[in-house]
Amino acid sequence: MTRDIEVKIVLLNESASPGTLHVPVSFDFQQDPSDLDFRLTVNCGQVFRWRELDDGGLAGVDGDNWWHVSVSGENVRVSGNGTQDQFRKLFRMDQDWAAHRSAVIAKAPELAPMMGLLPGLRLMDSSDPVEVLFSFLCSSNNHLPRIKAMVASMALLGAPLGVVQGELFHRFPNVERIAELTESELREKGFGYRAATIPVAAKQIVEMGGSPWLKALKSVPYHRARSELLELAGVGPKLADCICLFGLGHTEAVPVDTHVWQVAARLWFPEFKNASLTTRRYAQIAEALQSRLGTLAGWAHQFLFYENLLNWRGRS
DNA sequence: TAGGGACCTGCC
DNA sequence: GCAGGTCCCT
Numbered sequence A: 001m002t003r004d005i006e007v008k009i010v011l012l013n014e015s016a017s018p019g020t021l022h023v024p025v026s027f028d029f030q031q032d033p034s035d036l037d038f039r040l041t042v043n044c045g046q047v048f049r050w051r052e053l054d055d056g057g058l059a060g061v062d063g064d065n066w067w068h069v070s071v072s073g074e075n076v077r078v079s080g081n082g083t084q085d086q087f088r089k090l091f092r093m094d095q096d097w098a099a100h101r102s103a104v105i106a107k108a109p110e111l112a113p114m115m116g117l118l119p120g121l122r123l124m125d126s127s128d129p130v131e132v133l134f135s136f137l138c139s140s141n142n143h144l145p146r147i148k149a150m151v152a153s154m155a156l157l158g159a160p161l162g163v164v165q166g167e168l169f170h171r172f173p174n175v176e177r178i179a180e181l182t183e184s185e186l187r188e189k190g191f192g193y194r195a196a197t198i199p200v201a202a203k204q205i206v207e208m209g210g211s212p213w214l215k216a217l218k219s220v221p222y223h224r225a226r227s228e229l230l231e232l233a234g235v236g237p238k239l240a241d242c243i244c245l246f247g248l249g250h251t252e253a254v255p256v257d258t259h260v261w262q263v264a265a266r267l268w269f270p271e272f273k274n275a276s277l278t279t280r281r282y283a284q285i286a287e288a289l290q291s292r293l294g295t296l297a298g299w300a301h302q303f304l305f306y307e308n309l310l311n312w313r314g315r316s
Numbered sequence B: 001t002a003g004g005g006a007c008c009t010g011c012c
Numbered sequence C: 001g002c003a004g005g006t007c008c009c010t
Helices: A038-043 A084-090 A097-107 A109-117 A129-137 A144-155 A175-179 A183-188 A194-208 A210-219 A222-229 A237-247 A258-267 A279-314
Strands: A025-030 A058-062 A065-072 A075-080 A160-164 A167-170
Touching: A025 A084, A038 A058, A038 A065, A058 A167, A065 A084, A065 A160, A075 A084, A097 A109, A097 A279, A109 A279, A129 A144, A129 A175, A129 A194, A129 A210, A129 A237, A175 A194, A175 A210, A183 A194, A194 A210, A210 A222, A222 A237, A237 A279, A258 A279
Parallel strands: none
Antiparallel strands: A025 A075, A058 A065, A065 A075, A160 A167
């Protein structure tokens, strides 16, 4: 691993988030793709700003850092402006995921087939809950390509971080900047009815203390964090759980969306077959996973979600 | 409480 | 018609 001097440059652009630029570093390591598959992990709907490059690599942003990942068999080369520890944290590389896999299969054997189809799907740990929150605010009643376009559009408002293969990557804007947006400008940019809720939610967060308030929800119990998030405009049970799981490290959270709903009805609740997703039934499904898997429930849920998403066309 | 409909926009 | 829903109203 090489580690060059860090140069801190505070950007003076008032309209953008303050950020830091570092001299790029790179490091190499060995990684079994069936334990951690970077391509799968950044494409399975936890994050919306990673893209595949012409050289076959992956590039994306997390918080103040941009990353460029190149995988060749078990050899991985990472370039970026952050530390190796930050990269390892993003992909939760310090945990024993083979053991986690065995634990999930032991307690919920019916999940084994789906886990087998998606080897290397890892739960990420974003360092910017603000980006997670507003990304998922864009996701309601929406599809992936448009969600990505909307998140990319918001990201243009943030400070420039670095250039990868000729493409400029931005830090996600801070809540204060998002709170300045107007409904009409967001509607012009194609946000649809979410244009109304995004600035309102941002103002609510600023009112309560901004990003520090949101980050503080990492260290309160999951149910407390969830109920606080539910007070925000446009945030219902599903989004609150996504924010808890992907942005706040509450890994017992189980977001129940249309895909998880379908799988759950097939697997555990046949009586839900022609029913609607109510608060009560939502809780029953989440509880079914949480009671058996505890803090591994959120990771396990990801297999239900993504396997169903990939194969939804093939089902009735 | 459960069920139903509206809501932006774009792709199947 | 339907998307990784939420909100409002019977």
